[in-house]
């Protein structure tokens with residue numbers, strides 16, 4: 001069976017399943033899915049991504065189903081991952097039936113007939129010597145799943161981790177932090193986010209850009225000042241003006257950063273944790289500023305350069321530095337900044353719908369570690385801000401330890417910090433009109449130096 005693909009030629013499903021299983025195997029070994037996907041052949045990438053993302057969203061229930069099907073531990077990690085991926089695909093119809101009741105349909109993976117999933121998974125086992133010998137085992141497990149699906153699921157019906165597909169500690173923390181909204185927060189982040197664009201206002205007005213979308217038959221809705229949310233995902237290359245830099249992909253919640261800092265022409269602005277540069281570009285679109293963009297990761301910083309060049313914002317007013325902002329002595333020349341954007345490293349718990357591997361890669365102990373680093377970064381950066389200047393603290397987290405608690409720390413630590421109006425914690429919540437939340441989870445706190 002071939003997987004048809006909007007942007008590249010069709011590829012055999014067994015190969016896609018094989019790559020998706022390797023992706024799952026890598027995540028279970030602690031590696032990021034995004035990094036793994038970079039190694040997948042280009043023509044298979046989008047199909048592998050949708051299946052492996054789907055599997056990440058439903059990993060725990062597939063793991064628990066596999067425990068019921070395997071009489072002993074899987075013979076190796078590849079066979080285990082093949083089983084998890086195929087169980088995920090086999091349970092798509094079941095999940096869709098349930099989702100229809102909840103009005104939360106995940107259409108990100110195609111619906112394959114059960115016999116197709118079994119046949120193609122068995123073929124996929126033949127693609128590597130580590131799995132080839134276990135095709136009989138996989139075949140038997142999957143056929144048993146098809147026969148006993150109802151019973152197997154009924155044994156899991158009271159299992160909360162399985163129901164929500166998050167680690168236990170994560171569920172407990174969200175419950176404690178959002179006692180009335182926790183189920184919505186968890187469920188909404190298990191659906192893929194919409195494809196959201198930021199219109200490059202240096203090149204085109206949003207109304208004019210939307211006119212070209214309408215002419216191309218693309219449905220959208222507007223959000224905030226610069227965002228356009230497409231009602232249906234599509235390959236970015238097919239978006240009119242994308243190749244010419246008229247727009248960039250950026251979540252609507254992330255686009256608030258550019259509108260909260262009141263940048264004006266001629267200002268000196270620091271983007272302290274800049275890569276891959278979405279917010280850097282947005283600020284450069286909103287005023288004619290001098291931008292110092294710093295990131296500790298040289299490879300990620302090169303993406304800032306590429307992105308700024310693509311959008312037409314790279315000039316001698318932009319300085320890119322690969323440095324550690326938690327130690328300003330190494331790179332700061334002593335000139336105070338008018339505005340600072342500190343989109344500090346965090347657990348990224350607010351963007352799991354776009355990076356579903358995060359749920360399984362993070363440990364509870366990571367929260368304290370990132371919170372400590374965030375405080376160190378803020379303490380260092382505060383001295384580089386002009387009196388009267390603005391400081392925007394941002395995380396893409398839904399954990400209060402990285403959000404509100406840090407904002408209070410800033411207020412209490414710096415006597416000259418005045419907290420201004422800002423959205424605070426943004427949660428990705430499903431509503432009746434938008435079962436898929438329009439924005440990811442972010443935290444924003446804005447300060448002015450007295």
Ligand SMILES: C[S@@+](CC[C@H](N)C(=O)[O-])C[C@H]1O[C@@H](n2cnc3c(N)ncnc32)[C@H](O)[C@@H]1O
Nearest residue numbers: 273274275276277278279295296324325343345
């Ligand atoms: C949330 S991401 C920034 C996203 C970016 N602002 C955007 O909108 O595209 C956090 C970034 O902080 C960088 N980072 C982590 N620790 C850092 C440090 N000590 N100094 C500078 N950058 C750091 C990471 O490499 C990562 O690129």
